[in-house]
Amino acid sequence: MIIAIIIIILFLSTSYLIFFIYLSLGHFKHLYKNKKKPDNKFSVIIAARNESQYIDKLCELLTKQDYPESHYEIIFIDDRSSDDTVEKIENCKKEYNISIYKVSDYVEDEKYKNLIGKKRALQIGIDKARYELLAFTDADCLPSLQWLSELNKHFEKDIDFVAGFSPFIYEQNSFINIFKSFERISIFALCSASFGQKIAMTCTARNMAYRKENFIKVGGFSKIGMIMSGDDDLMLLMQRKLIRAYNFMFTESSIVPAKEKKSLIQHHHQEIRRASKLKHYPAYLKTIILLVAFYYLLILILFFLSLFSFVNWSIFIFLFSIKVVSDLILIMPWLFKMKMYKYLVIFPIIELFYIPYFLFYGLKGTFGKYRWKN
Helix, strand or coil: CHHHHHHHHHHHHHHHHHHHHHHHHHHHHCCCCCCCCCCCCEEEEEEECCCHHHHHHHHHHHHCCCCCHHHEEEEEEECCCCCCHHHHHHHHHCCCCEEEEEHHHCCCCHHHCCCCHHHHHHHHHHHHCCCCEEEECCCCECCCCCHHHHHHHHCCCCCCEEEECCCEECCCCCHHHHHHHHHHHHHHHHHHHHHHCCCCCCCCCCCEEEEHHHHHHCCCCCCCCCCCCCCCHHHHHHHCCCCCCEEEECCHHHCCCEECCCCHHHHHHHHHHHHHHHHHCCHHHHHHHHHHHHHHHHHHHHHHHHHCCCCCHHHHHHHHHHHHHHHHHHHHHHHHHCCCCCHHHHHHHHHHHHHHHHHHHHHHHHHCCCCCCC
16 A cells, blocks of 8 residues: 555656646746837726725825826726725825726626625626726735836737736734745746646736636626635636737736735635635646645655654655655746745745645635635
8 A cells, every 4th residue: 555655656746747847838938028108008997895094005006107097097896895995085086087886886786696795896897997908906905106017018919818926015024924925926936837838727816917808708707706706717717718828927017015914814714715716617727736636645644654654754755855846846937037036945844834734725625614705
């Protein structure tokens, strides 16, 4: 039995390494033209609920973009706020080209009755959008003043989906927050690599843009409207057969940081919510994730077999090293392109904790429950 486990892990390790080498080549396939001409028009869409503490700063950053005002509009959708979010947006609207719509005004509309949470708010905003290119960020984000210019530079005629980096800003530099940052980095590295190889796997709504035409062709959020999350990656996966080409932004001014003030409990439920989307993924992505989970589980079993002296430690170290090298091959090019070299120092430590973290939330997301905004 133990020999069989070792042979299976060796096979999966080799497959994992080959697949990640292939994926990593995707980092080098993204196009970037440092063009000055603003030849694209954007509808910037933000769903907001009780974001009073962030909304003033976001309005300031969006209205002062170094992009012609005639080439973009800002659309806020208030998702039933109980604070003064709406009042603050209205104040900003007096001076700038901002539209605001309230979910509460559309609750009886048949088109939106089968949509819940953020998807309902976004659907309203997209329906109102005047332009073909839809750019998305969140109310607690801090896009640079060059954000729209960077999106413009990355949108060529055949590009249908663009994503960029959106790191969390933490008040404390604790190990847990560093781990969470690195876990997010791995997601963006996977996004970039899979985009480059045209096998899209994930993205985040804090920094992305796509074409309204493709959104309409897939029926908007109607097919995933009753799922609490997935306004970003599930929408990406729905559009994948229509997308001619993807792009990922590596420039410093394309980065959209987000303020993160979630407690550990809130983060715990967020991770369960994210993992709960597995059952809604297409077959190819489910297969990849389940194979990776099985591989991680066998590595964990091998660790305990080594711990209790059933297997020589050298075997575990060798096989685990293949996983570490594979992950490094995927993440290192992304870190270098983003000039985030310091994370290479803590990479080996993070690797020790990632397998149980991945398996725990994978199981909780599949079989557990979580609390989230209504």
